[in-house]
Amino acid sequence: MNDDEYKPRISRVIDRFITLIGESAAWLNVSLVTVIIMQVVLRYVFSKGLVRLEELQWHLYAIGIMLGLSYCTTKDSHIRLDLFHHRYSRRTKEIIEIFGTIFLLIPMVTIVLLHSWPFVAESFRINEASDSVVGLPFRWFVKSFLLWGFILLALAGVSRLINSVAFLIKGLK
Amino acid sequence: MDLNHIIVIVMFLTFILLLFSGYPISFVLMGTAALFTLVGYLSDAYLSTTTGVGFVYVGMVVNRVYKLMDNWVLVAIPMFIFMGLMLDRSGIADNMMRSLQELFGKVRGGLGVTIALIGVILAASTGIIGASVVLLGLLAIPTMLKQGYDKSFAVGTVAASGTLGILIPPSIMLVIMADQLGLSVGDLFMGAVFPGLILGTMYIVYILIFALLYPKKAPLSETREPLSLLVLWNVLKSALPAVLLILAVLGSIFAGITTVTEASGVGALGAMILAGANKKLNFTVIREVVSGTFNVTGYIFGIFIGATCFALVLRGLGGDQLIENVLTGIPLGSYGIIFIILAFVFLLGFFLDWIEITLIILPLLSPVVAGLDIIMPEYGVISEPVLIWFLVLVAVALQTSFLTPPVGFAIFYLRGVAPKEVELIHIYKGVIPFIVLQLIGLTIVVIWPELVLWLPSVAYD
Amino acid sequence: TKEVEVEKIVEVEKTVESIELKVPVAFGTNLPSLGDGILYIADRIEPLSGGSLSMTVYEPNKLVAPNEILDAVSTGKVNAGYATAGYWVGKMPASPLFSAVPFGPDAAEYLAWFYYDDGMDLYQRMYDDAGYNVHVLLAAIIPPETSGWFADPIESTDDLDGLRMRFFGLGAEVMQKFGVQTSLLPGGEIFAALEKGAIDATEFSLPVVDQRLGFHKLVKHNYFPGWHQQATTFELLINKDVWNEMTDQQRMILEVITKASVADSFAHGEALEGVEIQKNVTEFGVTNHYWSDEMLAEFKSAWLEVVAEKYAEDAFFAEVWDDFAAFDAEYQYWASIGYLPRPEPPK
């Protein structure tokens, strides 16, 4: 229910933006393969230390999962219990989207955004490093993707909402 | 009953009701959590409960989501998905399955048995349920459907076989269980080996019998030729690379050469190399694989994040206590309590995933179980034989939670990767026989604890 | 006089208002000594306070993960938490000095420094200066940990080169100086990693705890003394707003009960070890080794290198180190003259 002629311009812009970010972030998986292989080689060929590389791996993975939330929303690939859903009319589906987004998605996303701002800011203020004494610096960088991930999710949700409302209005005409 | 416990029950029911709206499950979990944060807050303010749930408390979701990000073990999930998708898009999986089909297609149900066997091998390699179900789903379902297998039967076989991964060691679930109860992971790993193999064997026997009874639902391969050296050679040629890759990944984990995460990365690279050798490694394929990986990873973690929100609020409202009260109030003997607990785990499995059940229920149950009047003296080498046995029972019972609707992770994963013609109803129908088999397996392990306890008692001498 | 009356009434109401401390913990309470220290407090605080304080303990990860406890308490998401300061090394480089110091004090000296020198003041100041809204109470201390479990005897530091080992805290940096690849696996994952060969060796905790995790089934050489953790402390963090709103009585109850808990945890830990450590040898075929003087000297000089690095990097680390070193200099003379020598280690 995403790409159709009812879609308002603003939704198109947001969706294109999120898709662009998602399609780019998807390549992190290739970096992840590379880093793991680097670690394997270092460890088995050169017997070298690896805590930093291990941490780099979950940093890449963490950025991926957080940016994936909004991408899946825009692509409409989040899993639904579609036992009945696929039989509903388009109109009913859009109404469910509107109610769901306003009463289910937005409240928790707002809560997470309000709490993740101090969480990330705090980390930045003390220039937090790894919990391991031999780990990576700048822990706030990876923590910030909690914030970015949910900001994008909020955007994707809003775009979805606008899209559904637009359908209902135009569909009535 | 305390008011907050009523709220817990209402929260559960609300969640289930909202699921049926068809709004994404991850957001239903988040939304129910947010809604009942408000309910908890209002009930503290006006109905004199003392849940402490409110805007500040629920802020802990941030710390919990970060804990999902900061998890090196889970890094293997995108990598195994990458490997599976790459094998799929580069045509390698197809080749491999076709060869296996030629080899086993001559036996009734042979392809199904092959899938179950691969499921056992995958189970022994990853312990990451999402990865093995996704991999099997991508590799096996199209092949089975092409050969004319019944959709439900095909999907059920894949879902159940892939689910074995949490039982047959290595298994993340067993690691977490051992951690929760302060027991030896090794004892638990050893304890789960036979129950896992028994389940695998039962699946295979069932598949063979089903194929004999309903030949139309598990037809023989149409293209089958008599087994000649040429056929064997062709099979080897097309299947060998992928089989070798999977064996290398498994073998390196089993032999202790690499960790699961390392092996997953090596597997991903290996899949790319095979794709290259198959002359399919071009920009388009890689781009498809990376966005596919990104997408699947995204919705899996969507549910993880939703579940963590839900569990936090449920716990704050006293969900733990409610469960404890119910269980400790059972006026039955030792085996009666174990039966009730297992039935309870089975029922919870309809709505919660194994992580939540493991984290919520186990710590509450272990004192009850350790205090039961069951003595297993001949296994003195193991520090807590009754608890080990009990944990394996729970682990077997939790197999069902992946398959039982509405919230079954194997179902969700398959929904994501199965061909479009497979509908949810096919999946539901397909998993029922396997749930029954799992319950039979559970009964067997209840009756014969030595299936669990013998191996750990001799393993380290 | 009316104002005084009002104040009195408010005061009375305040004492009546009971506080439930919700305490996420960093280690499972099923782990003897390492994890169960908090139960001493949780079981007694309600009757002791006549109901004005109570405590609910949340096992690791039930509410928050161990390394998120500080943040959760500081932001008030929970009003208290039980952990060990070394967990916050990424946030405050000096923090490990408040949980265990390699080649540092045993419990007697450590407690002397905390309670009757500058230890507690510096400890609280660390959190204040870093902007954490918590009040810290010392809540438990445990006896020396083992120095690690190895598959083969370690004869010289060359045998350490290239080993993959699980190691906690500042000691990990010492081990790295000898070519050990350290990682920090959580307790529950160590056995599996050791079994599969993802690591070759490990240290975790006290002999009694290590035994619960079953390392003796895989590797048979257990080394002593635990130079990296002669005494390890645990902290009860309380959100500062909650602390400030408490009555004097409530605060005093917490101060006294945590001090009782410190005594109890130490006595409990010491009481457990004698039996268990024998069992390793007699029942499980473990060999207990005592590091040679040469090895200990090498570990120590590597440790002093690590200290020099940290000292230069972080001003507060330097301040705490200087403070402790000054106390230690005085104390050592007393320790050398006031006590009978310890029994000779087995050779």
Ligand code: NA
């Ligand atoms: Na497994």
Ligand code: NA
């Ligand atoms: Na389920």
